[in-house]
Amino acid sequence: MRLLIHALTAMMGCAGNYIRTLAHELAEYRQHDFLFLVPESQADALPRAPNLSVLSKNVSGLHRLWFDQVALPRLIRRERIDVLFSTANFATFF
Numbered sequence: 555m556r557l558l559i560h561a562l563t564a565m566m567g568c569a570g571n572y573i574r575t576l577a578h579e580l581a582e583y584r585q586h587d588f589l590f591l592v593p594e595s596q597a598d599a600l601p602r603a604p605n606l607s608v609l610s611k612n613v614s615g616l617h618r619l620w621f622d623q624v625a626l627p628r629l630i631r632r633e634r635i636d637v638l639f640s641t642a643n644f645a646t647f648f
Contacts, residue, residue: 555587555637556635556637557586557637558629558637559580559588559590559639560639560640561591561592561593562621563593563641564592564641573590581605583605584604587606589608590606590608591629592609594610622646626646
């Protein structure tokens with residue numbers, strides 16, 4: 555199973571710590587693949603494991619709206635994601 559963890563709002567503090575801890579825990583589940591979508595400031599802090607991938611982006615304002623509504627659904631299809639887990643309030647129209 556392929557899971558996408560959408561954490562673009564996890565910039566610093568508790569949110570950044572949450573994502574790092576989650577990535578360390580999920581690295582143990584080798585039967586699944588995890589793609590973390592995080593801000594560029596958090597990308598280097600995530601662990602490296604064969605079943606973890608990191609995609610980093612900095613988006614805000616209208617770019618964030620476009621990303622969530624257009625680019626993210628494309629990414630989900632391209633990467634053949636089975637499950638989307640979002641760490642913040644977010645939803646696509648379709």
